[in-house]
Amino acid sequence: MQIEEIKKRLSSKTVGIAGCGGLGSNCAVAMARVGIGRLIIVDFDVIVESNLNRQYFFFDQIGQKKVFALAENIRRINPLTTVTPFDLKLGPDEILAVFGGCDLIVEAFDQAEMKEMIVETVSLSLPSIPLIVGNGMAGLGKSNQLRVEKLSENLFVCGDGCSEISAEQPPLAPRVGIVANMQANMALQILLGNKNQEEL
Template sequence: MTQQNILRTGLLRYFTEVQLERIESCRIGIAGAGGLGSNCAVNLVRSGFRQLIIADYDRVEATNLNRQFFFPDQVGQLKVEALRANLSKLNPELELQTFSERITAENARRIFDGCQVIIEAFDQPEEKRMLTECFYRSEVLLVAASGLAGWQNADLLVTRRIHPRFYVVGDAESEVSTGSPPCAPRVAVAAAKQSNLVLAYALGEL
């Protein structure tokens, strides 16, 4: 039995074959492989998603290990390559495309061509805005995040439905700054809420 089958066999305890096939047929783009993106990716792979496009030009640093799905021996590697290795341990038969170039307004549609869903997982607000403009009111479901720094009550991170194809997760206020760093719990909550929207969408319940 391959590892793919091990994950899939386990998933069939929780999903019907029809449900799992719906999840597996959904192509997801993840813009950024940092705190949000790496945690969304592992949530989605554990949920049965197989078709992922992940883009990030950055390399793993020691300061990422507090919240991102990487390990100390991966410091210095391209995030997309380290993530490929980690996700492949869960499911060695992923259809994973990676891009290690900076995402811009000019290349975003090409990179995420064919995706039904795009997860905005950037760090910088200007990049979040750029990606949102690229896919606003398109056919794509866009799931963004804003406001997740620090350790205030994590229940303040909510899911806002801006319109049927655009959701924003977060508290809309907590910006990363000195004294309000990005920490594992709130970043993971935001990524989990983004991933949950994608799962609900794939199962036809969003």
């Protein structure tokens, strides 16, 4: 497919991004670069210096709300992508209200409890919307263990499935960025019409 055809098809699509940290900020930027029509980005957090080791923000944005800083960064990259930021903490009710009209949802939380909550909520209440989860990307090396798997009709999981963050195994730009871009790549594949496990 040629780039103009890709951009044309993506320009009518809306992607919801749940969380604007390491996964969400990098995934959102990748989606904007390829010409997604609209991004709905949600986070309640503020940028701190330690975020800059992996998140798509700049030193002079420390102290700003992540959703508004990310909306500004995306506007500078591709002003044709419409960004709708929500400064709030997502629970089941908010997920339905904010992401109910999306073509696809990217899970980009950091806490396992929140990941579990969104997978359950979307599986139960928005089963026709594909959900792409990031699961297991802390530490360094082991690039070949990062993978994409289709677990059920609309549930896709990117990551190694086991590397949890800890003091000894912090989240770092390379592996987090790989998984964020795997999520964006899977999103592209789905939005352009292919959900086959064989072609992941």
